[in-house]
């Protein structure tokens with residue numbers, strides 16, 4: 001629906017400016033999503049002066065500003081996506097899920113976390129405060145400063161104007177790889193035809209009766225309710241923008257509300273503001289239409305109403321920054337082990353149709369117990385030092401991204417990058433030159449799960465706290 005071709009823009013010569021230096025830090029984390037918070041918290045806990053620059057007014061990325069109150073998967077894969085009793089993700093993502101549940105904002109069964117996004121915002125800010133991480137909201141990354149092949153800082157923009165942040169290490173957690181791309185690092189974008197996964201504007205609805213909705217899903221023997229949307233479209237009640245429920249996220253702490261993953265906009269280059277604007281407007285239009293359809297077709301939703309659309313459309317894919325290793329689908333399907341593992345991925349290869357509605361034929365649902373290791377080298381962008389990537393912009397093929405992109409994995413990638421940044425500063429080497437065994441030892445100490453020996457068995461019922469990894473270093477108090 002959105003035009004890929006754009007005319008070349010005319011240019012204007014802007015004279016060089018003297019820019020004020022607003023901060024000098026050890027570790028600059030650009031982007032405060034699941035990757036960014038884990039990078040920042042781990043670096044700060046290891047003693048690095050750490051600053052997060054974030055364009056919105058909260059931490060959490062898709063989990064908050066994207067309106068998506070569901071994180072999966074902390075265990076190995078279990079059909080369809082609800083997980084097994086084998087916990088494969090610890091560390092800061094695990095801690096986020098425990099703390100949001102303990103604070104009364106959601107639930108966490110050691111496989112999936114469901115929560116209120118406002119609660120997650122509060123929990124993450126509390127964690128940042130405890131770690132001593134500085135936050136700079138309402139600030140947009142502009143350009144990477146590179147000297148002699150090393151990243152040395154960034155130009156940022158906010159209401160105070162254009163400013164410089166000097167940093168000894170930078171972690172690119174923008175999701176889109178903005179920092180690495182600006183530094184000239186090579187990247188790939190989209191599938192073999194250059195098409196990225198569709199974007200989705202999440203929205204929150206109220207006035208629902210979850211028991212009646214679930215009864216209807218059972219009656220239809222299809223949680224995705226494919227036949228219902230087909231019927232609505234054949235009756236002329238629904239434009240054909242979606243064919244399945246991508247996610248109805250419900251938290252016991254807000255029983256009459258639902259987070260809805262249903263809007264679907266293809267052909268969007270998420271690095272272009274014009275296309276993001278058009279996608280957001282279309283997403284909001286689809287959200288309002290969806291409410292009308294739900295009221296008519298879904299028992300338990302007769303009186304539902306729109307509570308909110310989030311500040312940003314949710315982005316599944318854009319730049320993937322090429323690193324020292326390119327993780328691919330074959331690695332995942334072979335459940336390949338890597339000597340430089342920084343953690344496990346376990347989600348299915350979840351690729352939404354890049355051209356039309358529903359899922360892509362390249363989606364793969366693996367066997368129960370599926371898990372694979374992620375090598376540290378995917379976080380080391382080629383041709384630059386002191387810059388690492390974390391989250392969905394690391395070095396992956398389009399297919400591998402389909403699995404690695406979920407939030408627990410973005411979090412463990414963030415924790416690895418933040419830890420490597422701090423340790424490399426202490427050792428006086430670049431993150432690339434840091435012995436990987438040192439990085440791994442520190443991650444284990446922080447409760448991360450790197451290989452089979454670290455994997456924890458959990459029961460269907462919540463295990464006692466002592467049975468699962470506690471990822472706060474001993475010197476830091478845990479929040480009750």
Ligand SMILES: Cc1cc2nc3c(=O)[nH]c(=O)nc-3n(C[C@H](O)[C@H](O)[C@H](O)COP(=O)(O)OP(=O)(O)OC[C@H]3O[C@@H](n4cnc5c(N)ncnc54)[C@H](O)[C@@H]3O)c2cc1C
Nearest residue numbers: 031033034035055061062072141175314315391392406407
């Ligand atoms: C609709 C949708 C549904 C999903 N469903 C699930 C699910 O059910 N479970 C799951 O675990 N995962 C899910 N995911 C995937 C997951 O949410 C994302 O892949 C993940 O959040 C990526 O983490 P990240 O930290 O790399 O990036 P993001 O979460 O995108 O965070 C990036 C942050 O960087 C900031 N930023 C970006 N550019 C700049 C800039 N230039 N200057 C300043 N700040 C900047 C952004 O504002 C944002 O806060 C879903 C994603 C989408 C879009």
